[in-house]
Amino acid sequence: MSFFGEFFWFLLWSFYFIAYLYVVIVIITDLFRDHKLNGWLKALWIIALIFVPFLTALVYIIARGKGMAERATAARGPMISEADDYRPAASSSPADDIAQAKALLDAGTISQGEYEALKSKALGNQYFGA
Incomplete structure (x- = not known):
């Protein structure tokens, strides 16, 4: 067998061994x-893993796989949506929102159309409780 063939088998068996250890x-x-x-x-499961490793691992994953996923999820803790981290702060009142938009318009930061959109949004939020 050539060097490359032996190296290939070495890599393959190394992969299988590391996957099994995982x-x-x-x-x-x-x-x-x-x-x-x-x-x-x-203790019985661990002893079985020592003496009949491949079969025990296979039986364990088949028999207790669903519970494994549930316990792993519980160990990670509650998941918080990333969107929750980036919510803009609630405004104090629609009048403040309109005043801020007017200041941006006067500074030339936004256009008249953008000002009208912000103004209508601030007034709409007042009536819809957002």
């Missing part, structure tokens, strides 16, 4: 995350 680490992490499973069953 699966074992995920399974052990999930075992310790599960508070409903008692200590004896956790």
Whole structure:
């Protein structure tokens, strides 16, 4: 077998070994995350992972896969939408919004059309409770 063939097989087996180690680490992490499973069953799963590793990992993922996802989601905590971080601050009143828009118009920052749009938005917000 050539050098490149041996190198290819080495890379392939290295990938499989690292992937297997990742699966074992995920399974052990999930075992310790599960508070409903008692200590004896956790020890039994770990012993099985040591003596029959591939079959045990496969059975564990098939039998407890849904619970693994739920426990991982619970461990991450509640998700907050990114949009919540960028909400503009609520204005104090429509009159303040119109005054700010007028100041921008007078400074030449916005056009007359943009001023009218901001003004109508501020007045619309007053009536719709936004």
